[in-house]
Amino acid sequence: xxxxxLLVAHSLKRVRTLxxxxxxxxxxxxxxxxxxxxxxxxxxGFEQLATLLPAFFRELLGPALASFMSFSGIVSVGYFxxxxxxxxxxxxLTLATIPTAEVESGFSDFILSRPVARHWIITRTIVVxxxxxxxxxxxxxxxxxxxxxxxxxxxxxWPSSRLIISLAVNLYMLALCWGGVAMAIASAARRTLITPPxxx
Amino acid sequence: MAPxxxxxxxxxxxxxxxxNNLSLEAVEGEILGFLGLNGAGxxxxxxxxxxxxxxxxxxxxxxxxxxxxDGLRARSNIGYLPGEMGxxxxxxxxxxxxxxxxxxxxxxxxxxxxxxxxRLEFPDSDLRRSxxxxxxxxxxxxxxxxxxxxxxQLLILDEPTEGLDPLMQESFYQLLxxxxxxxxxxxxxxxxxxxxxxxxxxIALVRKGEMVxxxxxxxxxxxxxxxxxxxxxxDVSVTPPPFSxxxxxRPRLWNLKIEGPLGPLLRQLAALPVHDIxxxxxxxxxxxxxxxxxxxx
Numbered sequence: 001x002x003x004x005x006l007l008v009a010h011s012l013k014r015v016r017t018l019x020x021x022x023x024x025x026x027x028x029x030x031x032x033x034x035x036x037x038x039x040x041x042x043x044x045g046f047e048q049l050a051t052l053l054p055a056f057f058r059e060l061l062g063p064a065l066a067s068f069m070s071f072s073g074i075v076s077v078g079y080f081x082x083x084x085x086x087x088x089x090x091x092x093l094t095l096a097t098i099p100t101a102e103v104e105s106g107f108s109d110f111i112l113s114r115p116v117a118r119h120w121i122i123t124r125t126i127v128v129x130x131x132x133x134x135x136x137x138x139x140x141x142x143x144x145x146x147x148x149x150x151x152x153x154x155x156x157x158w159p160s161s162r163l164i165i166s167l168a169v170n171l172y173m174l175a176l177c178w179g180g181v182a183m184a185i186a187s188a189a190r191r192t193l194i195t196p197p198x199x200x
Numbered sequence: 201m202a203p204x205x206x207x208x209x210x211x212x213x214x215x216x217x218x219x220n221n222l223s224l225e226a227v228e229g230e231i232l233g234f235l236g237l238n239g240a241g242x243x244x245x246x247x248x249x250x251x252x253x254x255x256x257x258x259x260x261x262x263x264x265x266x267x268x269x270d271g272l273r274a275r276s277n278i279g280y281l282p283g284e285m286g287x288x289x290x291x292x293x294x295x296x297x298x299x300x301x302x303x304x305x306x307x308x309x310x311x312x313x314x315x316x317x318x319r320l321e322f323p324d325s326d327l328r329r330s331x332x333x334x335x336x337x338x339x340x341x342x343x344x345x346x347x348x349x350x351x352x353q354l355l356i357l358d359e360p361t362e363g364l365d366p367l368m369q370e371s372f373y374q375l376l377x378x379x380x381x382x383x384x385x386x387x388x389x390x391x392x393x394x395x396x397x398x399x400x401x402x403i404a405l406v407r408k409g410e411m412v413x414x415x416x417x418x419x420x421x422x423x424x425x426x427x428x429x430x431x432x433x434x435d436v437s438v439t440p441p442p443f444s445x446x447x448x449x450r451p452r453l454w455n456l457k458i459e460g461p462l463g464p465l466l467r468q469l470a471a472l473p474v475h476d477i478x479x480x481x482x483x484x485x486x487x488x489x490x491x492x493x494x495x496x497x
Binding site for chain 2: 002003006007010014105106107108109110111112113114115116117
């Protein structure tokens with residue numbers, strides 16, 4: 001366990017800037033969405049927005065339209081907006097492909113030349129990916145709760161805790177799934193920088 | 201128990217045979233030089249020893265433990281310096297040393313680390329800098345410190361003096377000798393023949409993945425032809441003996457290369473008006489180069 005802790009600590013230390021910046025940006029994005037939703041609510045813009053949509057689209061969305069075109073709906077967008085998903089996927093892929101970077105750079109040779117079992121490299125990567133993505137999603141949720149309490153109007157319906165948690169878990173699982181796929185590919189990577197042996 | 205025991209390992213990359221039925225045993229407390237041209241299979245052998253590669257056949261043992269089936273114990277008391285220092289450039293020297301020390305089962309001797317720093321002229325201020333500010337030589341020195349810092353039983357060094365200046369090379373040779381005095385075994389690959397001649401007790405020479413020579417430095421040197429220069433006080437018409445290779449011949453001078461004992465030549469010279477004889481000490485380079493060129497199987 002000491003070796004695992006060392007490897008996890010080392011990797012987290014190396015990606016701390018990436019994690020912190022991404023988490024702060026995505027957390028701030030939740031605040032911005034709350035401010036935008038509040039602003040639209042104040043100007044009574046949700047009804048106008050709904051009328052701007054073509055009739056067939058309104059019919060297509062049905063009751064879901066009301067959910068989207070509301071304060072609660074706009075706040076929830078922060079958990080399935082393309083930018084948010086893209087950013088979190090990028091982090092998940094980066095974390096999950098740490099072994100490839102280490103194999104390519106030769107750092108894995110240094111680690112594995114010690115009495116370190118190979119599986120610790122993958123175990124460490126799983127732990128770092130799980131912790132890293134959880135940290136970002138947690139900060140997003142903190143952004144949502146903080147933003148609602150600081151800037152959210154009290155007279156409108158806020159998204160329920162259950163909804164926010166459900167959306168956050170959904171986003172987290174999506175990130176882990178893609179991280180897992182990337183890790184599977186990365187773990188099968190072969191070192192290409194090594195000089196091939198001379199032909200006989 | 202041999203610190204290193206390689207028993208008939210073969211490693212194939214596709215159609216390329218990198219190591220072919222290689223067998224080798226290191227003796228405890230010796231410095232064994234591992235020689236070969238680029239692509240001869242040196243690094244592949246070292247990577248098999250460290251279980252970074254799996255052989256197609258054969259077995260390798262470090263300190264009595266099978267490198268593949270008991271790899272953790274096999275690697276528990278070794279120091280390794282790779283040919284390429286693949287370390288993240290944003291890490292500081294101290295972070296590298298602490299991380300690698302933490303991953304070992306051995307406790308790091310802080311006094312020894314300090315002594316190594318002093319001998320390799322690597323002050324604490326350098327350890328606080330990130331690796332992107334290091335020169336090639338500094339990275340090599342850091343690599344040497346991390347390999348030696350736990351005073352392991354076995355040291356595996358891949359091209360250890362690459363990038364070191366002559367003074368640091370001198371310090372490195374002293375480190376090797378001290379390690380040897382403490383009973384440590386050193387297995388080092390090198391291209392620098394003068395270094396091998398100076399530092400190693402034995403050499404193992406591989407060519408195209410096969411072991412072609414395993415001998416002490418003295419035994420190897422004896423395999424070289426000696427340069428013999430004979431000058432005569434008057435012109436001689438006799439031809440040199442057939443077992444010698446003529447480099448230069450003049451009426452009053454023979455310049456020869458002779459393999460084996462000099463007795464037959466001296467017997468022939470006894471009847472001639474010899475003025476002077478010079479016998480140059482055989483050079484290790486001559487033998488190694490001969491093996492490299494494949495002239496002697």
